[in-house]
Amino acid sequence: MISHAHPDHIGGLVDKNGALVYPNARHHIAHEEFDFWMRAELADFKKSGLSEMPEFLEMLLPPIKHILDRIETKTSYFSHGTPLYGRFSFQRAQVHTLGMTLTTIHSGSGNLVFMADLVTLGRFAVSTPRVEVLRRYGY
Template identity: 25%
Template sequence: MTLSRRKLLSLSAAGVAGSLLPYKPLMAQTEIGTYTLTSLSDGSLTLPASMVLAPIPEGDKTGAIEAFGLGEALTPPCNVTLLQTGERNILFDVGAGSEFMSSAGFLLDALDEVGLSPEDITDIAFTHAHPDHIWGLVDDFDDLLFPDAKYMIGQAEWDYWTNPETVDTIDEGRTTFAVGAARRLARIADNITFFNDGEEILPGVAARATFGHTPGHIAFEVRQGSNAMMIIGDCIGNDHIALAHPTWKTGSDQDMEMGAATRTSLLDQIAHEQMSVLGFHLKGNGIGRIEAAGDGYRFIQDI
């Protein structure tokens, strides 16, 4: 058995490198009409809980920490969506690559598990340009990992991250985000299509403006007839505080007030329409339903 560098890193991190057990990314599949959607694990992140909790009033924060058993670090999964239509293999985001965190960047291994190579990917649509969603665009030599793909991104998101003033105006903790996004987006500047809210980017796939987490964050509604799923990216960034208290401002959103308003509106729609979701940072493989629970909502994992 041949192990890739990324697989060896994952095994070593798990303390089982000596056993040479194969890397088994968490994944799951579901169908919307004739389309197949697969949740591919890019690994997970390790983030200080304060990144989310800092803006929350102290009393509410303490209660939330106790209610959800949160520690000093959060370790959200990274669930990349693969949509297969029969003619196309479409990725929504490309994961973190090898430069962001050692616990993430396993998308190529996950694709290998479903029998696909980077050359098989026909289209890539970005929810937004944060590191864990776009840094996997290039390899360690700065070559494009998906050489035959067509790329798509929301116009507002592109405009923000390619603006040379962004690196000087973004908050200090996100400066590397701006540098990394600009560098990678420049690599696909000659092969990129822009879209706006409500536009159908591919047959049965419509863009939904969900601004706040970033200035141009987009979710995607995949629909065939009455069957639909929302690929939500990071506009609903976790399955605990974001759902139980959607109106709370959280530090993971660049515009916290807009992020809360977006989250509240989207959760209401998803729950009301009983629409399936695939969440990048929702627990497990991120596939499930969101339903009302008291003054908030809860995530029910389906698979």
């Protein structure tokens, strides 16, 4: 499950030669996230703080497109609100990226929400947060 396509979340899917690190894996990502990054250009970041760092964006975009291009044949697109494999469900969290998604993993009587990079700028980036913190692990 790919929460979003920032390089620190997808960079490990291909090696330095562009080969798939997990050739038997099926990747799941929101379609709008995949499409955004495949066609992204500097003009798409006008409202972002990154608009003031065009050199950074020019460095960032090609590797993202390269990685997504390499995994495309091994990628499926989940839809928000539709469970997958009876164990996963998805919620939009479109503040960090256009197609960023929270994944809830359902197991027995418990659920675990995977929310990579959800907390940005010191606030939660979901419209209806319902968060239960696990103290067992000291978080």
